[in-house]
Amino acid sequence: MNKENINLNPKVTIQKSTYETLEIDSLIKPLGGIKNFIEKGDRVLLKTNLLNASEPEKSVVTHPNFIKIVAKEILQIDAIPYIGDSPSGPFTKRRLEKVYSKSGLIDLSNEFGIELNYDTRSKKVDIPNGKRIRKTSICNFVIEADKIISLPKLKTHSLMIMTLAIKNMYGTIPGLIKARYHSKFIRRKAFAEMLLDILSITKPNLIIMDGIMAMEGDGPAGGKIVDLGLSLASDNPYAIDLAVCDILNIQPVGIPTLKEAKIRKLWPNKIEYPLLNPKDIKYNNFDLPSTADHILTGKKIPSKYPIPKENCNACGECVKICPKKIIKIDKNIAKIDYSKCIKCYCCHEVCQYNAIKLENKKINN
Numbered sequence: 487m488n489k490e491n492i493n494l495n496p497k498v499t500i501q502k503s504t505y506e507t508l509e510i511d512s513l514i515k516p517l518g519g520i521k522n523f524i525e526k527g528d529r530v531l532l533k534t535n536l537l538n539a540s541e542p543e544k545s546v547v548t549h550p551n552f553i554k555i556v557a558k559e560i561l562q563i564d565a566i567p568y569i570g571d572s573p574s575g576p577f578t579k580r581r582l583e584k585v586y587s588k589s590g591l592i593d594l595s596n597e598f599g600i601e602l603n604y605d606t607r608s609k610k611v612d613i614p615n616g617k618r619i620r621k622t623s624i625c626n627f628v629i630e631a632d633k634i635i636s637l638p639k640l641k642t643h644s645l646m647i648m649t650l651a652i653k654n655m656y657g658t659i660p661g662l663i664k665a666r667y668h669s670k671f672i673r674r675k676a677f678a679e680m681l682l683d684i685l686s687i688t689k690p691n692l693i694i695m696d697g698i699m700a701m702e703g704d705g706p707a708g709g710k711i712v713d714l715g716l717s718l719a720s721d722n723p724y725a726i727d728l729a730v731c732d733i734l735n736i737q738p739v740g741i742p743t744l745k746e747a748k749i750r751k752l753w754p755n756k757i758e759y760p761l762l763n764p765k766d767i768k769y770n771n772f773d774l775p776s777t778a779d780h781i782l783t784g785k786k787i788p789s790k791y792p793i794p795k796e797n798c799n800a801c802g803e804c805v806k807i808c809p810k811k812i813i814k815i816d817k818n819i820a821k822i823d824y825s826k827c828i829k830c831y832c833c834h835e836v837c838q839y840n841a842i843k844l845e846n847k848k849i850n851n
């Protein structure tokens with residue numbers, strides 16, 4: 487074990503599934519089964535990806551069927567699952583209600599009595615081995631969990647290229663503090679260092695990844711839906727992200743979080759695959775974000791700007807989230823002062839109408 491208590495000889499289990507055929511018990515059996523991670527009576531946080539108020543079929547959020555099947559597994563051993571995430575934008579009860587409602591979680595909660603988190607408080611927490619940050623605010627719903635099961639969605643990400651298990655724990659930081667970190671850690675390397683610092687104090691006990699209906703292209707909100715039909719599990723977030731790269735033929739050092747994990751010597755020595763092996767289920771046509779850099783594309787680093795389009799409905803969500811406060815609504819469309827834009831793509835990420843495209847457009851101001 488290293489100072490982060492990470493198993494450097496982990497197992498990653500991979501299955502082909504749909505939201506109807508998913509069998510969590512057989513997926514995690516080679517890892518020792520659910521009782522290897524959760525005890526009777528534990529309050530278990532299901533850290534889902536609830537980026538914004540988006541219907542499940544858009545592949546932006548962890549699918550409610552996926553969450554339901556995991557929750558049932560926990561209920562079977564008399565532990566208590568509850569669902570939590572800090573979506574993009576302000577972390578308020580009103581926003582959580584909207585996100586839970588659109589993503590199908592209110593129905594799930596009503597049907598199975600699974601608790602949805604509405605506690606928007608947070609506490610300052612030390613990060614003893616932090617490289618980029620030594621203290622941060624962490625949401626109460628995370629701090630108060632007995633155990634954490636992370637349920638990331640397999641997606642691309644315009645800033646960090648992929649959002650997988652490592653990045654899923656960024657949703658433990660309350661609302662607009664996340665946007666503030668975008669402004670503070672502008673370069674991908676610095677942002678990845680910060681993400682790994684956060685993961686070092688929020689490491690989940692188990693990760694079960696929803697890679698069934700995934701997202702490629704300009705994710706994490708406006709990309710294209712891709713049917714990969716995969717579910718993956720591990721107790722090691724670095725191993726599961728490396729497994730995804732292997733399946734999708736992505737060079738892991740091109741993903742800033744994995745590159746930083748390598749620098750910190752957190753890559754596993756060896757990954758064991760007791761079920762499917764990535765080499766047998768290669769997916770060769772996965773479309774990376776248009777912002778992917780030269781390590782992955784062999785081309786010059788693209789300089790993409792967020793460009794609001796005609797379908798903007800002036801909802802103002804991008805105005806609230808922009809860390810540089812350079813977006814305003816003018817004549818019913820979002821307008822951006824590009825002279826101060828740091829290209830963090832928070833506006834692109836928060837727009838649930840897919841009205842902000844990333845383009846090489848020549849900017850005049």
Ligand code: SF4
Nearest residue numbers: 798799801802804837
């Ligand atoms: S660009 Fe999107 S988030 Fe911004 S105001 Fe328009 S619709 Fe809302």
Ligand code: SF4
Nearest residue numbers: 808827828830831833
């Ligand atoms: S306009 Fe968009 S990309 Fe530019 S700083 Fe604001 S949120 Fe970030």
